[in-house]
Amino acid sequence: MKAAFYTLGCKVNQTETEALAGIFRAGGYDIVPFEERADVYVINTCTVTNMGDRKSRQVIRRAGKANPEGTVVVMGCYAQVAPEEVSRIPGVDLVVGTRDRGRILELVEKARDGAEPVNMVREAWQGAVFEELPLLETESRVRATLKIQEGCNQFCTYCIIPYARGPVRSRDPEKAMEEAARLMAAGYKEIVLTGIHTGAYGLDLGLDLNYLVSRLAGLPGLKRLRLSSVESTEFTPGLIGTIAANPVVCPHLHIPLQSGSDRILARMNRPYSRREFERIVKELRGKIPDLAITTDIIVGFPGEDEADHRDSLEFAAQMEFANIHVFKYSPRTGTPAAGYTPQVAPGEKEARSREFINLARRGWQDYASRYLGRSMEVLVEQDVAQNQWEGHTATYLRVRFPAKGDLRGELVRARLEDLADDFVRGQLEIISSLKG
Numbered sequence: 166m167k168a169a170f171y172t173l174g175c176k177v178n179q180t181e182t183e184a185l186a187g188i189f190r191a192g193g194y195d196i197v198p199f200e201e202r203a204d205v206y207v208i209n210t211c212t213v214t215n216m217g218d219r220k221s222r223q224v225i226r227r228a229g230k231a232n233p234e235g236t237v238v239v240m241g242c243y244a245q246v247a248p249e250e251v252s253r254i255p256g257v258d259l260v261v262g263t264r265d266r267g268r269i270l271e272l273v274e275k276a277r278d279g280a281e282p283v284n285m286v287r288e289a290w291q292g293a294v295f296e297e298l299p300l301l302e303t304e305s306r307v308r309a310t311l312k313i314q315e316g317c318n319q320f321c322t323y324c325i326i327p328y329a330r331g332p333v334r335s336r337d338p339e340k341a342m343e344e345a346a347r348l349m350a351a352g353y354k355e356i357v358l359t360g361i362h363t364g365a366y367g368l369d370l371g372l373d374l375n376y377l378v379s380r381l382a383g384l385p386g387l388k389r390l391r392l393s394s395v396e397s398t399e400f401t402p403g404l405i406g407t408i409a410a411n412p413v414v415c416p417h418l419h420i421p422l423q424s425g426s427d428r429i430l431a432r433m434n435r436p437y438s439r440r441e442f443e444r445i446v447k448e449l450r451g452k453i454p455d456l457a458i459t460t461d462i463i464v465g466f467p468g469e470d471e472a473d474h475r476d477s478l479e480f481a482a483q484m485e486f487a488n489i490h491v492f493k494y495s496p497r498t499g500t501p502a503a504g505y506t507p508q509v510a511p512g513e514k515e516a517r518s519r520e521f522i523n524l525a526r527r528g529w530q531d532y533a534s535r536y537l538g539r540s541m542e543v544l545v546e547q548d549v550a551q552n553q554w555e556g557h558t559a560t561y562l563r564v565r566f567p568a569k570g571d572l573r574g575e576l577v578r579a580r581l582e583d584l585a586d587d588f589v590r591g592q593l594e595i596i597s598s599l600k601g
């Protein structure tokens with residue numbers, strides 16, 4: 166039997182798809198590319214914006230056509246939020262949301278024989294616990310993601326994710342440590358902590374993110390530990406201290422700002438002001454040398470006028486972000502802000518988005534240029550062409566350099582020489598072998 170996977174959206178989805186692929190493999194399936202004929206197609210969907218829904222539907226239809234006899238499984242956030250809509254898409258056999266994914270093989274068996282699509286979606290909030298989906302993958306790559314947390318209690322007024330993922334629940338720290346140790350043993354060099362609201366780790370266990378980060382940072386053999394998104398309000402003195410004191414914790418933080426206008430932040434139900442955001446960024450930069458900070462911005466939130474947009478742009482420029490992920494506000498049915506007035510015209514959103522994308526680009530160039538002429542540590546991930554290797558610095562700057570031999574998984578030093586579009590060209594200086 167063959168199974169094929171398609172992942173839309175975020176890093177959590179990618180990690181979950183990998184875990185599921187492991188379950189299928191352990192169940193005797195061969196995993197094949199999504200374009201090939203398979204017996205089971207699993208589509209892990211996204212619903213964060215309307216675009217996510219639309220793309221999810223396209224891929225689902227494509228799978229249904231690729232093999233009309235095949236079993237099409239739709240899972241993830243879009244499936245969770247709109248199970249009936251998904252069931253009606255031609256070809257769909259099984260709908261699983263953001264729960265019960267560990268039972269996938271059994272559910273596929275059940276769905277295979279039925280004429281009607283099977284809808285297994287359960288309410289997201291009722292009695293939800295952290296579902297252990299260990300990575301069974303043993304194939305070694307260089308960077309692994311470790312999912313430590315599920316769900317969100319924040320209810321930002323624009324965001325559907327709490328409805329799709331349910332409440333905050335955290336992975337048992339012992340389980341997280343075990344998985345991290347397994348990943349290290351499989352040869353991974355870098356671990357990226359992921360979750361839906363990673364900074365809320367431990368809320369349900371009487372612990373906090375600092376507790377887990379401190380423990381993981383002490384894992385023997387771990388070269389890099391990267392935090393993904395953490396909210397500005399979640400940097401406790403303890404967490405800042407841990408990041409500053411542990412060289413394995415990467416000086417790279419993604420801190421979502423969403424807007425630089427206090428009026429809009431309040432309407433978004435974001436629990437901070439720009440002054441508070443600024444204060445934490447200053448503190449972080451004061452304590453963590455060479456820190457790279459990236460962010461998310463939403464343009465065109467309902468009621469955002471030209472002055473709010475200017476505020477936002479000006480504040481984001483001041484914050485000197487190393488990169489900005491720009492989102493055009495998308496009215497999600499089921500969220501409060503979808504009903505707010507006035508909605509911003511599409512052309513206006515487009516124009517504001519372009520301004521932010523330009524700022525993001527200048528920010529990246531300013532940040533990347535600071536490293537030119539310097540020798541930086543690069544964890545080599547892959548060869549992109551013959552004798553051309555690529556990896557990232559701890560600050561997540563992508564570096565490409567020429568070298569012979571197999572450097573995958575090596576920690577090297579490279580002198581950074583010039584900027585390309587979205588990476589930096591360098592020359593190899595030293596290889597400190599990690600292999601063997």
Ligand code: 5AD
Pocket residue numbers: 213214323324325421423461462463492493494495496497
């Ligand atoms: N419209 C646009 N962007 C959104 N995001 C979340 N909800 C919406 C929405 N309705 C963005 C936020 C978040 C990122 C993952 O997605 O910026 O940080």
